[in-house]
Amino acid sequence: MVWFQDRILAKIDQNFLNEILAEWGVGKVSFFKPVSGWQNLGVFVKVKKKNLLLRFFRPRRWAKEKIYLELELANHLRKKGLPAAQVYKTKENEILAFKRIARTTVPISLMDFLPGDPKYGFSDKEIFAAASLLGRVHLALKDFSSSHKSIIWYSLPRLAVLKKELGKVERMQDLARFFKKDYDLLFDSFTKYKTELLPKTLIHGDFHFANLLFTNSHISGVFDFDQVRFAPKIWDLAIFLGNSKIQFWEHQGRDFPVKKLQKLILAGYLKEEKLTKEEIFLFPFLVRLFFWQRVAWAKKEIERGNLWTRQVFDWSLSALKEKF
Numbered sequence: 169m170v171w172f173q174d175r176i177l178a179k180i181d182q183n184f185l186n187e188i189l190a191e192w193g194v195g196k197v198s199f200f201k202p203v204s205g206w207q208n209l210g211v212f213v214k215v216k217k218k219n220l221l222l223r224f225f226r227p228r229r230w231a232k233e234k235i236y237l238e239l240e241l242a243n244h245l246r247k248k249g250l251p252a253a254q255v256y257k258t259k260e261n262e263i264l265a266f267k268r269i270a271r272t273t274v275p276i277s278l279m280d281f282l283p284g285d286p287k288y289g290f291s292d293k294e295i296f297a298a299a300s301l302l303g304r305v306h307l308a309l310k311d312f313s314s315s316h317k318s319i320i321w322y323s324l325p326r327l328a329v330l331k332k333e334l335g336k337v338e339r340m341q342d343l344a345r346f347f348k349k350d351y352d353l354l355f356d357s358f359t360k361y362k363t364e365l366l367p368k369t370l371i372h373g374d375f376h377f378a379n380l381l382f383t384n385s386h387i388s389g390v391f392d393f394d395q396v397r398f399a400p401k402i403w404d405l406a407i408f409l410g411n412s413k414i415q416f417w418e419h420q421g422r423d424f425p426v427k428k429l430q431k432l433i434l435a436g437y438l439k440e441e442k443l444t445k446e447e448i449f450l451f452p453f454l455v456r457l458f459f460w461q462r463v464a465w466a467k468k469e470i471e472r473g474n475l476w477t478r479q480v481f482d483w484s485l486s487a488l489k490e491k492f
Contacts, residue, residue: 185197188267189213189222191260192265194216194220195216197215208225222276224274225277236264239279241312241396242391243255250301251301252389253280253391256279282389284382284383284387286382289419296439297436299432299437300436300437302372302404303436305390307441312370324399324403324454327351327354333464334464334467343463361449363400367400370396372390373397374392375408401441406451409455410459410487413483426487426492430451430452459485459487460484462480462484466484
């Protein structure tokens with residue numbers, strides 16, 4: 169089934185898929201299988217012995233411009249020799265097709281199906297390799313041009329907002345005191361080194377092991393560019409570190425020290441891309457900012473009744489108690 173917002177819109181069968189694939193003129197489906205996706209539906213299709221992926225984007229989930237940006241960026245990285253999927257153009261030379269399904273216009277793309285699987289039991293070598301790939305991604309994005317770039321400006325999470333959310337926490341006074349102490353440290357560091365002047369570039373925005381594919385220990389795919397934005401590149405490293413530590417807890421049931429992650433990620437990244445002294449100095453502080461952001465987000469979700477985020481809350485708070 170093709171579904172959006174809990175509404176079933178169409179039954180997936182070969183006739184349905186062949187009708188869609190006719191927009192690209194690539195041939196007919198010999199095998200297909202729906203694949204999981206966080207926000208959109210993907211369907212693996214085999215056409216003339218070629219493995220492809222049809223992506224059905226949720227209507228109104230993103231503006232069309234943002235979808236175009238994501239797909240154009242994937243093609244740009246592919247041309248630069250990075251393991252991103254090639255996105256194909258329709259017979260009308262468009263990167264997206266639009267199909268009317270049950271009175272809803274659905275954006276659809278066709279791309280290569282990347283080989284490999286996500287890996288959560290990652291080793292030091294794989295962390296180093298992923299950080300090196302992130303450096304290559306940042307280098308490749310420096311000359312990416314798109315008419316949609318203006319819609320993705322991004323600033324770092326604001327300390328003032330976090331202070332409002334965490335500075336006065338009923339029934340959690342220990343957390344409030346802990347945050348107050350860290351707030352002063354972060355505020356002084358960000359003021360002294362002027363985070364607003366940090367070098368900016370297009371960043372992946374959601375770079376972590378769930379968005380990487382491995383064939384054995386080789387990275388065979390990087391994907392999920394819907395969070396791309398113009399921001400300090402060191403923030404991408406903080407996102408990678410924070411998510412990696414949480415995923416290690418979630419999938420391995422054990423800890424990976426922040427200090428060790430910092431060393432591995434910096435070493436891997438610096439193999440491919442440069443960082444200023446200010447960026448290197450601020451890296452651990454931005455990692456702390458990431459974890460405080462996760463604490464604030466999880467706290468809100470817990471209050472809304474989404475108790476599964478309690479683990480994210482606990483893991484993030486535990487990370488903040490480490491010596492960076």
